[in-house]
Amino acid sequence: MAERLKVNPTRMELRRLKGRLKTAVRGHKLLKDKSDEMIRRFMEYAKQNKALREQVEEELSDALKSFVLAKAVSDEYAIQEAVVMPSSQITLEAHTKNVMSVVVPQFELKKTQGADKYPYSYGSVTAELDDSIAILTELMQKLVKLAEVEKTCNMLADEIEKNRRRVNALEYVMIPQTEETIRYITMKLDENERGNTVRLMKIKSILADKK
Numbered sequence: 001m002a003e004r005l006k007v008n009p010t011r012m013e014l015r016r017l018k019g020r021l022k023t024a025v026r027g028h029k030l031l032k033d034k035s036d037e038m039i040r041r042f043m044e045y046a047k048q049n050k051a052l053r054e055q056v057e058e059e060l061s062d063a064l065k066s067f068v069l070a071k072a073v074s075d076e077y078a079i080q081e082a083v084v085m086p087s088s089q090i091t092l093e094a095h096t097k098n099v100m101s102v103v104v105p106q107f108e109l110k111k112t113q114g115a116d117k118y119p120y121s122y123g124s125v126t127a128e129l130d131d132s133i134a135i136l137t138e139l140m141q142k143l144v145k146l147a148e149v150e151k152t153c154n155m156l157a158d159e160i161e162k163n164r165r166r167v168n169a170l171e172y173v174m175i176p177q178t179e180e181t182i183r184y185i186t187m188k189l190d191e192n193e194r195g196n197t198v199r200l201m202k203i204k205s206i207l208a209d210k211k
Helices: 011-073 076-083 127-210
Strands: 088-099 102-113
Touching: 011 127, 088 127, 102 127
Parallel strands: none
Antiparallel strands: 088 102
C-alpha cells in the first residue's frame, strides 16, 4: 500500500487532490507516449549509426592498407612530400535541430576543391597512394555524419533515461500516494457524515422523548 500524503481531511483538500490526480494521470500518459516515440526515434538513429560505423571502419581499413602498400614500394620522403600540401580546403559548420524536444547537433561539411585532385606528380608515387587519398577524401563526409548521429544517439539515450524516471515517479509514487490520500479523506468525510447523522438522530430521539 502506498504511503498517503500528510494533509487535512477536508472537502477542499479532496477537490484539490482530485484535480492533482487528474493532471498527474494525464501527464503520465503524455510522458509515456513521448517516451515510446523517443525510443522509436532512438532505434532509427542507432541503426543508422551502426551502418555508418561499419562503412567507415571498412573504408578506413581499405585506405590504411593502400597507404601501407604505397609506403612499402615508394620512398618515404616522396610519400611525405606528396601529402604535405592539401589539394582541397574543408570547413565545418555546426548547427542544431530539435528531435523530440532534444536539441541535437547538425554538421555541414563544405569542401573547396583545388585545381588538382592529387597535389603531386603521378610519377613520384604509386597508384596505391592515389587510392588511399581518394578513399580518405570521400570518408570525411561519413566521419562527420557519424559524429553527428552518434552524439544524437547519446543525447536521446540520456533524455530517455530522464523521461523514464519521471514516468516511474508518477506511476509508482505520486499517483498511488494521491489515490491513497483521496481514499483516506473520503473515508474520513464519510465517517464524519455518519457521526453527524447519528448525533442528529439521537438529538431527535431526545426531543421526541421530552415531548
